[in-house]
Amino acid sequence: MYKWLLDKMIFLFREMSEETCRKENPYQKEYEDTLQEFQIKYGIFGEKLEEGKKNKLGRVVHFPSEIPEYKDIEDKYYTEERVLR
Numbered sequence: 001m002y003k004w005l006l007d008k009m010i011f012l013f014r015e016m017s018e019e020t021c022r023k024e025n026p027y028q029k030e031y032e033d034t035l036q037e038f039q040i041k042y043g044i045f046g047e048k049l050e051e052g053k054k055n056k057l058g059r060v061v062h063f064p065s066e067i068p069e070y071k072d073i074e075d076k077y078y079t080e081e082r083v084l085r
Helices: 003-016 028-042 044-050 068-084
Strands: none
Touching (some): 028 044, 028 068
């Protein structure tokens, strides 16, 4: 009688786990490609963006969203991640 309810609960419990959840971020591949391209162009953490600048406090970390061409995909990716969470 309540088999449908138990089946639904089992399905939802499986969806709660990252390993068994079937929903994926549609921007995952594009975001990973963007990160790789950023790293090739600007180095790890954007170190090439800081060439010629001295910082007495240490190293400045840069992210792809600081570059206008990468900002859109990073925004879309993180918006979708928040929805999936």
